[in-house]
Amino acid sequence: MVRDASGGVLPGATVTVTHEGQGFSLSTVTREDGTVIITPVRTGAYTVRVEFPGFRNTERRGIGVSIQQSAVVDFALDPGNLTED
Numbered sequence: 150m151v152r153d154a155s156g157g158v159l160p161g162a163t164v165t166v167t168h169e170g171q172g173f174s175l176s177t178v179t180r181e182d183g184t185v186i187i188t189p190v191r192t193g194a195y196t197v198r199v200e201f202p203g204f205r206n207t208e209r210r211g212i213g214v215s216i217q218q219s220a221v222v223d224f225a226l227d228p229g230n231l232t233e234d
Contacts, residue, residue: 150183151199151224158183159226162201169194169210190214197222205229 151162164185165176170193179185192215198208204226214220 151179151185151201151226152183153204154225154227156225159201159204162199162226165198165200166190166212167196167198169196192216195220197224199224199226201226203228 151159153159160179160181160183162179163176165174166187167174168191175187177185177187195212196208196210197212200206207224207226212220212222
């Protein structure tokens with residue numbers, strides 16, 4: 150789930166998952182409730198990056214996904230400049 154620092158959901162945030170071993174990426178946007186489902190994905194470790202205008206881009210590395218497993222990763226974005234990476 151993607152939220153702002155005060156706990157409000159952020160629909161329309163761009164979420165990109167990148168397979169760390171193979172380098173391929175998948176992107177989508179969060180739904181009205183701030184959640185996103187990206188499927189299917191290969192097993193392995195992923196970097197998850199979240200971007201939303203007016204907030205700092207946030208990234209987490211080493212998110213593991215195994216066969217028949219779901220990974221839940223929550224983000225709380227801090228306010229920032231529009232041009233920040």
